[in-house]
Structure formats: structure tokens, C-alpha cells
Amino acid sequence: MSTRQNLEKRKRIMKRSIKLGHCICDPKKPCPCDLFKEKDICLCAGERMESPTGEVKLTHLIEKAGCASKIDQAFLKSVLKGLPVIDDPRVLVGVPAGDDAGIFDIGDGKALVQTVDVFTPSVDDPYTFGQVAAANSVSDIYAMGGVPLTALSVLGFPVRKAPDEAMTDILRGGIDKMKEAGVAIIGGHSINDSEIKAGFAVTGIMDIKQVTANANAQPGDVLILTKPLGTGITAFASQIGRAYPESTEATAKSMTALNKEASALMVKFGAHACTDVTGFSLMGHLAEMSLSSGVDAEVVWDDIPVFPHLLQYVADGILPGAIERNKESCGGRVVAGDGIGPEMLDMCFDAQTSGGLLIAIDAPDADKFLQALHEAGVLAATVIGKVTAKGEGKVHVITTGKRQLPKPRETRPKKTVEAKPQPIATALDSQTTPCCVGAGDGPVAPEQGAATGPASGESEGAQEMQQRFMDFMGRVNRPGGLDAYTKQAMSIALSVHAKCAPCLKVHVQKAREKGFTEEEIDEAAWMGIAFGGAPVMMFYKTNKPQ
Template sequence: MQQEQTIKLTSLSTKGGCGCKIGPGELSGILASLPKSERDPNLLVGTETNDDAGVYKLTDDLALVQTVDFFTPIVDDPYAFGQVAAANALSDVYAMGGTPKTVLNLVAFPIAKLDPSVLADILRGAGDKVREAGATLVGGHSIDDNEPKFGLAVTGVIHPDRVLANAGAKPGDRLLLTKPIGVGILTTAIKRDKLSPEEIERVTAVMATLNRRAAEVMADYPVHGCTDVTGFGLLGHALEMAKGSGVGIVIDAAKVPVLPRAKELAAEGVIPGGTKNNYRHVEPSIDFAPSLDELDRFILCDAVTSGGLLIAVDGERAEALHAALLDAGVEAALIGAATREHPGRIVVRGGEEA
């Protein structure tokens, strides 16, 4: 006899979603300590610029895009958790300009604590999202663990000449963001029972939306660089783009789309630890407008789960791409630009400077 699911999934972990990531400062230090291996000439994108996925050339016309991502529950509904986790993992392939083809499930589940039907719902949600992406589930691996975790290893394909890296932005490019931020704050509010059902539905829909349509639309435009915004926050991922590309970035804070109530909740202290870690990591490389208070800065660094694409597109075609994304139903916004000035740094303008 199956027991009713009464346990909040988010109560089973201290962190949720991409907020589970090891902080960017700690992670970079660990990776820097590892010995460097000889570069394979067929490795088109590796670990050097902290990109979203690895890209390995097989032939002159075909390269593999490989990534893996998993985390603890970000929402309480098991089906929705599976959808969000799948959308998040698939996003890395879209950010590289690739097409997902196969996936492997990664499962850690407290089989003695939660009814097996909970895991079945997680897998069903992920499977539906994988089918929406046009990819195929080919297997997976599971372990018995006190803390539930779920995600995917994803393999995609791309033409070697069409790879989009986070290190490709050029001076004069304009930056588009395809989903609102503030996700980390709102999902932390879910854990604390501070959101209405409608607010939970809204943030869940944002996270569960594939970046497939945005990637398909941008493929027809002169996009020079792309990354998806996840655990290191908008400014963290934008900073990786700035440093990897050797450009400066200017962001207009007033133009960045933010989920409703994010600042209100942040003012109540609903700020993930990962968001604060992100802020400490990027602060030395960011010049904030004086009009932006600490809460504004935290929101720009908020640890996002399954966020949108940050696209660097030729400035002359940016308005056209923006219009095309909106026509396709993508919540896109023009939020800034790349410049030759202050390479490797970000200037964040307030409303009065924009």
C-alpha cells in the first residue's frame, strides 16, 4: 500500500537547485590546483573558460556536446522537480548552439524515506521534458541516499564551425537575456512557505521552460557568444563571458527582467547562501552604480536554476533578434553591451545612467 506524499521535497535538503553548486571562488581554486593535461586538438571547448559544456570534434562536420548537471529539490512537486532538473541540464547544450540527442538519468533517492511513486513522478516529469526537447533517454544510474538528488548527463551534436562559446563576445555586441532572474530568492521562499500557489506556478514555469526555442531563433542571427545563467548568477556568468572574451561588459540594471516580489522577499532576508557567495566572488570585478543598494546587487548575483540564455549578438542585429525572440514567445530583454573598455570587468548602471 502506497503512503501519501506528505513530505516537502525541499525540506530534505539544506540547499536547492543550482544553489547547491560549490561556490565559484572555491571551485576555481580547486580546479587551478589540478595538473594540466596535454591539449587534444579535437577538443574545441574544454575547461579553460568555465563554459557550459565540452565540445569534441569527431569529423569536419560533426562534434559532440557533452554536459552533466544534477541537484537537490528546488520545488516540492516531484513531477515539476523532474521537469526543472531536465530543462536545466539540457540548457547547457542549447547554450553552445547544439541539439540534444541522448540523456542519462542521475538519481540519488532515499528509498526508505520516500515512497517509490515519488521517484516515478520525478522520472516521468524529466522524461516528458526530454521528449519535448526531441532527445532520447538511453539509461542512467541510481544510488540510495538520504538526500534526494536528480539530474541528467546530456550528449548533443553541433557542426564544429557553429559552436557558441561564452568566450566569443566582441566589442559592439549587445546582450540579450531570455528569462527573468530572482529564481533563487523565490525558490528559497518556497522552502519557507512564503509564496502563494500562483507564485510557485510562475517560478516553476520559468525554470521548466526549455531554452530550445531561444536557441533555434538565435541560430539565424550573428551571435558571437552565449552562456546560460544558472548557479553563479547573472553577474557571475556575465563575468565569465567578459574574462573569457577579453571584453568589458556594461549592464543596465533597470532593463534586467526580475521576477515579481524578488526584492520584497530579499528585504525580508530570503536570500540564498549561494547568492551571497556569488556576490562576494564577483564584487572585486564589478563597478556598481551608487544608486543600486545591496539588495539590488544581490538580485543581480542571485543563484538561478534553469535560467535563460545570455546572448552576445552583433549590435546591428540585436533589435531584430530581440523582436524575433519576443515573437517566438521568449521572455527576452536587451540588458547591456560588450565594449573594448575595462576588459574583464563589468559596469552595472542604475536607472539614471541607462
């Protein structure tokens, strides 16, 4: 509710903005801005819109979901190559390695492992998104064989455009998941952003001798993937209303699962190389591992674990744009074997969010390692291929023919039904509810017993005319050359002069909400009385709301 003090502040701030010719909060906008004209709210003066309430679907508030929102690998490399190389002997793994996290030697055989990861929602539920953001961020530490210790949260949130509770739930989900990982959140940073984003900067520790980088895969190694593929495609299917509930539930469960057990077992069994499969896709991360290790690899498409209904989504062409960006980044190093169709290969370029670990391990140890993973609850862990030989980082995708894409679903666009304007407030009975209800800065509830729909027998034409009149009233009442405070005083004067009792009640109520004093209300009324004489004065004295 506005107060006189708020309005004085508003006038002072707006006077400065108008003199400058720019809004002091957003120099790209004029003053008064559209928000002020439409909603009678000046953000520069500290006024705030009401926060939305109710259930929110996060993926409907963003353009790209999850790790698909990240900058593509090829563009990122083109930018980074122009930067100076960090020449510090304590940096054991840095930017040039293109690995999951950086490693810094702190002496005595120990090293710090550090990473940061931020992205948009890949699920609709805020609490679950917070968990996914935490699990995804800490996964980079696990991929290096480290133990995460502390984290700083990073959050972008469209204040007043999404429910405040959503921000709280995102943070709560992240805190709970980090607690499960044994990580202490010791601070964070937040910005008012146009889209929701969340993530963490995580610091861990490890034994230098146990670093499991992505650059040590050996010919003959077996490739094991610990989580199913398809989070990006499933999130996209959800965004366009084509997802099956079973698949969204399965991806959410997987994305919130930590790679903690898989990492510990990987270190125990002495795996040669590892990377976590995230935004650059299975092909992107494997191609990077192969190139860094100087080897070629082979993946059996039929053996890649996938989420429920993923193959149906692929067959239906539900393939997000991130797939194309990933193909542009590393597609030249991926070779499709006989029987691998374009859609089958596209699946392998799907940007993953909080995906599994891709581990290269010595073949004789693979069976026992896989058994240990299953016993530890990492049930999706599967052998998907092998490192074939020394090479130039090529990845060959083959098929045994035991798995096929299903037939596409027959889809028809939903018929669009044009919505008719809803009656704003009342029948045309001016003695129950005023014609100006709903105009300007929001409707006022009609009196008990007042009609709230079209009058009995009222034609559609009459309803349409009423709607048009209400639209006209709304435009007239918007702040423009005259601010909302002045127009509210004018509305009182005109209501008195017209001797419209319901109108007077509405506008006096609105004036009080805006911070008018009783003296100011009376002064506005006397302007109407001055033009109407004694009968109007008697009307006001009789009908002024108490």
C-alpha cells in the same frame, strides 16, 4: 511482515556484525543500531521500513534548493587548477574554458557537445522537479548552439524516507521533458542518498562553425537575457513559508521551459557569445563571459526581467546563502554604480536554476533578434545591457532610477503554541483496550466499540500520567540486549500470568505478525502458566485468540 526465515537471516547477519563490532551496512554504527532498537528493523538483513505516503514538498527535504546546492565558483576553480590539462587537439572546448559544455571534434566539420548537471529540488512537486532537471541539463547544449541527442539520468534518492511515488514522478517528469526536447534517454544511474538530487548527462551534436562559446563577446554587443531572474530567491522564500503562490507558479513555469527556440534563433542570427544563467548567477556568468572574452560589460538593473514579487522578497531580506558565495567568487569584478544599493546588487548574484540564455549579439541585429524571440514565444527576452569595451572582465551595474525596491513587509514570528500530548489509545478501562496498546513497535487497533480517547471526566493530570506510562512501555518494549522476538515471547508469558485478556490478544497478534508459529506462542504462554498454576492455565485456554 516478518517470517521465521527472515529472523534466521537477521540473527546470522547480526551475529557477524556484533563479532566485528561494526554494522556491516554502516561501519560507523554499532550493532544493534538505533533503528533496530527503536523500530525492530535490520536493514542489513534486507528488512525495509514502510515507505512514507501522501503529498510531499521536496524543498522541505533539502538544505539548499536547486543550483544553490552546487559548489561555488571560486572553490571549484581552486581545486581544478591543480589538475592536469587535457592535451588533445580534438577537444575544442574543455575544462580550462569554464564554458557550459565540452566540445569534441569528430571530423567532417561536426562536433559532439557534452554536459552533465545534477542538483537538488527547487520546486515542491516531484514531476515538476523532474522537468526542471531535464530542462536545466539540456540548456548547456543549447547555450553552445548545439542540438541535444541523448541523455543519461542521474538520481539520488533517500529510499524509504520519501514516498516511492516521488521517485517515479521525478523520473517521469524528466522523461517527458526530454521527449519534448527530442532527446532519447538511453540509461541512467541512481544512488541511495540522504537528499534528493536529479539531473542528466546530455550529448549533442553541432556544426563546428556554429559554436557559440562564452569567450567571443565583442565591444558594442547588446546583451539579451531570455528568462526572468529570481528562481533561487523564490525557492528560498518557499522553503521558509514566505512565498506568494503567483511567484512559485511563475518560476516553475519558467524553469520547465526549454531554451530550444532561443538557441536556434541565436545560431540563425550569428550571436557572438552565449552562456546559460544558472548556479553562478547572472553576475557570475556574465563576469566569466567578460573575462574569457577580454571585455567589460554594463548591466542596467532596472531592465533585468524578474519574477512576480521578487523585488518584495529582496526588500524583505529573503536572500539565500548562495548569494554570498557567488559574491565571494566574482564580486571583485562587479562594480555597483550610483544608486545601486546592497540588496539591489544581491539580486544579481542569485543562483538560478534552469535560467535563461545570456546572449551577446551585434547591435545592428539586436532588434530583429529580439522580435524573433518574442514571436517564437520567448516573451521574457529583454535587452539588459551591453559590452562596453575591451577590458579585464569587469561588470558595471547601473540604474536609471525608474525601478525601486518596495518597502519591507512588516513581519511577526508566528506564536508557538505548545502541543499537548495526544491520548495514545484509550481510557483506563482494561477490559476494552489493553494498557500496552501503542507501546513497542506500533499500536494495534482497538476492538470495535472500544474507547479511543480520554474517559468521560478524566482530568488532564490522568491523561498526562497515562502518556508517561505509555512512553515507559514503549521504551521497555524496544529491542536492546534482548531482541524483539524474545521480548514478544516474554510479553505473551506475562500477559497470561497477569490474566490480562486484552493484553494477550494484542501480543499474540504481534507475535503472529513477527512470524511466530502456534507452537512457539503456546510455549511462551506455558512459561506464564508454570508460575501461575491451574487458574492461569484455564485463563489461557479460554482466552487465547484464534
